[in-house]
Amino acid sequence: xxxxxxxxxxxxxxxxxxxxxxxxxxxxxxxxxxxxxxxxxxxxxxxxxxxxxxxxxxxxxxxxxxxxxxxxxxxxxxxxxxxxxxxxxxxxxxxxxxxxxxxxxxxxxxxxxxxxxxxxxxxxxxxxxxxxxxxxxxxxxxxxxxxxxxxxxxxxxxxxxxxxxxxxxxxxxxxxxxxxxxxxxxxxxxxxxxxxxxxxxxxxxxxxxxxxxxxxxxxxxxxxxxxxxxxxxxxxxxxxxxxxxxxxxxxxxxxxxxxxxxxxxxxxxxxxxxxxxxxxxxxxxxxxxxxxxxxxxxxxxxxxxxxxxxxxxxxxxxxxxxxxxxxxxxxxxxxxxxxxxxxxxx
Amino acid sequence: xxxxxxxxxxxxxxxxxxxxxxxxxxxxxxxxxxxxxxxxxxxxxxxxxxxxxxxxxxxxxxxxxxxxxxxxxxxxxxxxxxxxxxxxxxxxxxxxxxxxxxxxxxxxxxxxxxxxxxxxxxxxxxxxxxxxxxxxxxxxxxxxxxxxxxxxxxxxxxxxxxxxxxxxxxxxxxxxxxxxxxxxxxxxxxxxxxxxxxxxxxxxxxxxxxxxxxxxxxxxxxxxxxxxxxxxxxxxxxxxxxxxxxxxxxxxxxxxxxxxxxxxxxxxxxxxxxxxxxxxxxxxxxxxxxxxxxxxxxxxxxxxxxxxxxxxxxxxxxxxxxxxxxxxxxxxx
Numbered sequence: 001x002x003x004x005x006x007x008x009x010x011x012x013x014x015x016x017x018x019x020x021x022x023x024x025x026x027x028x029x030x031x032x033x034x035x036x037x038x039x040x041x042x043x044x045x046x047x048x049x050x051x052x053x054x055x056x057x058x059x060x061x062x063x064x065x066x067x068x069x070x071x072x073x074x075x076x077x078x079x080x081x082x083x084x085x086x087x088x089x090x091x092x093x094x095x096x097x098x099x100x101x102x103x104x105x106x107x108x109x110x111x112x113x114x115x116x117x118x119x120x121x122x123x124x125x126x127x128x129x130x131x132x133x134x135x136x137x138x139x140x141x142x143x144x145x146x147x148x149x150x151x152x153x154x155x156x157x158x159x160x161x162x163x164x165x166x167x168x169x170x171x172x173x174x175x176x177x178x179x180x181x182x183x184x185x186x187x188x189x190x191x192x193x194x195x196x197x198x199x200x201x202x203x204x205x206x207x208x209x210x211x212x213x214x215x216x217x218x219x220x221x222x223x224x225x226x227x228x229x230x231x232x233x234x235x236x237x238x239x240x241x242x243x244x245x246x247x248x249x250x251x252x253x254x255x256x257x258x259x260x261x262x263x264x265x266x267x268x269x270x271x272x273x274x275x276x277x278x279x280x281x282x283x284x285x286x287x288x289x290x291x292x293x294x295x296x297x298x299x300x301x302x303x304x305x306x307x308x309x310x311x312x313x314x315x316x317x318x319x320x321x322x323x324x325x326x327x328x329x330x331x332x333x334x335x336x337x338x339x340x341x342x343x344x345x346x
Numbered sequence: 347x348x349x350x351x352x353x354x355x356x357x358x359x360x361x362x363x364x365x366x367x368x369x370x371x372x373x374x375x376x377x378x379x380x381x382x383x384x385x386x387x388x389x390x391x392x393x394x395x396x397x398x399x400x401x402x403x404x405x406x407x408x409x410x411x412x413x414x415x416x417x418x419x420x421x422x423x424x425x426x427x428x429x430x431x432x433x434x435x436x437x438x439x440x441x442x443x444x445x446x447x448x449x450x451x452x453x454x455x456x457x458x459x460x461x462x463x464x465x466x467x468x469x470x471x472x473x474x475x476x477x478x479x480x481x482x483x484x485x486x487x488x489x490x491x492x493x494x495x496x497x498x499x500x501x502x503x504x505x506x507x508x509x510x511x512x513x514x515x516x517x518x519x520x521x522x523x524x525x526x527x528x529x530x531x532x533x534x535x536x537x538x539x540x541x542x543x544x545x546x547x548x549x550x551x552x553x554x555x556x557x558x559x560x561x562x563x564x565x566x567x568x569x570x571x572x573x574x575x576x577x578x579x580x581x582x583x584x585x586x587x588x589x590x591x592x593x594x595x596x597x598x599x600x601x602x603x604x605x606x607x608x609x610x611x612x613x614x615x616x617x618x619x620x621x622x623x624x625x626x627x628x629x630x631x632x633x634x635x636x637x638x639x640x641x642x643x644x645x646x647x648x649x650x651x652x653x654x655x656x657x658x659x660x661x662x663x664x665x666x667x668x669x670x671x672x673x674x675x676x677x678x679x
Contacts, residue, residue, distance in 0.1 A: 201607035230609030269566035
């Protein structure tokens with residue numbers, strides 16, 4: 001992907017990821033046959049604007065979580081560059097890396113397994129500050145109390161253990177912990193998908209308030225398109241380790257160009273597809289293929305209802321077809337008409 | 347209510363669990379009817395009793411600590427709560443069958459999927475080994491599993507999540523049950539695979555006339571799948587109506603909140619994004635429900651008597667029932 005477009009590189013970008021590859025080797029099958037390689041992330045580029053929310057969507061195995069964890073240096077990086085605030089992250093080691101980690105924090109999906117059950121809530125939120133030596137011990141306690149208030153918990157709850165909180169409250173503790181070191185970028189890895197719908201709204205509203213008040217930048221991973229449409233400013237759609245489409249939220253949802261994005265959007269159950277009503281959705285057949293041996297050509301071709309010969313042979317590259325809207329599909333021409341619209345018109 | 351005879355009638359169903367903190371009233375008088383060939387959706391947050399309703403119908407409530415303390419469940423007139431355990435074993439899988447959220451843990455990893463489907467029909471219909479196996483292949487074809495003759499010999503670990511859920515559906519429908527209970531059948535699946543499973547359920551319902559109870563927390567799934575909806579809160583039905591009525595004119599403040607708090611995907615997203623409507627607070631503990639409406643502490647419209655008296659389900663016309671003081675005539679102050 002050397003010809004990858006340089007997406008408006010400017011000082012407004014907090015995070016710039018280019019040519020990122022994360023490959024995991026598989027154990028060899030036997031003494032003579034080497035194991036395969038999982039191409040979890042296979043050459044992606046994305047920039048996250050300061051103060052915005054960048055969403056990565058995709059099905060399980062698409063590499064969306066790996067793409068975000070790589071930005072935090074939580075998985076070994078095979079190739080590529082990650083620049084946070086102008087600093088190259090991929091080569092940092094030791095204390096320099098630890099210092100950079102203050103600037104990136106994460107909120108995990110499961111508020112049950114991501115909090116140590118033997119630590120008190122206050123200590124959980126304080127721990128990042130202790131580890132990074134932020135402020136004096138007194139200041140840390142004051143900051144914990146302030147963070148508790150800020151995320152909608154009561155300061156006296158610092159003495160409780162995680163099991164004494166509900167799922168939504170635990171996720172608030174997770175958010176407070178992520179805020180403790182005053183990071184610039186917070187990776188939100190499916191932060192609401194383990195929560196009840198009524199609680200999801202509370203956490204989403206909290207995340208947006210905090211973003212407005214502290215100027216935070218979010219890298220938001222989700223498979224829920226409703227949530228992504230609501231919270232993200234820019235969105236990348238991943239399929240088998242690659243970005244197949246990227247755009248701002250309005251353009252992506254109102255004119256999806258890649259057949260995969262279109263299929264993903266139309267698969268969302270909603271009142272648009274009432275039972276018994278005529279419905280012209282095209283269904284994707286089969287399951288997402290494995291990222292171990294991705295097919296040659298376009299990775300989506302085997303499931304694509306519009307695939308032509310060329311799609312199975314040649315790999316399309318991600319290109320900008322209209323301002324700020326990138327797509328990797330042979331069938332989207334200069335006129336910017338995607339194949340699903342052409343077929344519908346024909 | 348129209349003249350169609352209900353296939354399954356649940357009336358005044360109460361289930362309690364003994365816990366260290368006292369008696370948890372898990373179900374508090376659940377009443378509903380199933381119309382043959384239709385889909386009833388049950389929605390609510392975790393702990394509202396939607397899965398427990400399903401388990402009660404199957405008589406699978408763990409006793410103790412659980413106890414079905416009142417009510418009746420009539421399948422074509424027969425009260426299942428009075429039936430013997432032997433009779434229930436005939437009912438389960440033959441008249442009523444169930445598919446669960448996690449298809450991996452509900453399949454037996456050491457038997458081939460063919461054996462598992464065949465077991466159901468051999469037990470219930472007394473088919474020979476050969477005939478049962480043929481039925482298994484036929485069922486796998488019915489749920490659109492490619493190369494069914496070959497895959498029938500595979501084991502659960504050789505299949506993807508979507509395939510396993512299809513196997514579960516094949517197994518559940520092998521004896522042509524009149525009621526299929528689907529408890530969050532697609533929660534563990536990707537959205538494109540979920541769409542396939544929903545299509546399959548709709549297609550099979552059209553062909554076989556199976557009645558479906560779909561338990562879910564997703565209003566989108568309800569909109570797509572259900573004919574009628576029961577919204578549950580803290581062990582009671584807060585509202586019950588047709589899907590159309592629930593989606594276009596929800597009456598109970600809880601239903602309204604449940605619909606408003608989810609960011610719905612729009613074809614043309616609006617540029618401005620106001621904060622989502624929140625339902626404040628959390629679900630109450632089932633061990634200390636007061637005498638009032640259990641939603642009152644979270645309700646934006648709560649009045650004085652909401653906190654002291656439980657509203658009874660009220661018929662609003664057109665089969666729309668709601669348990670809320672806002673709609674009670676002559677509400678006591």
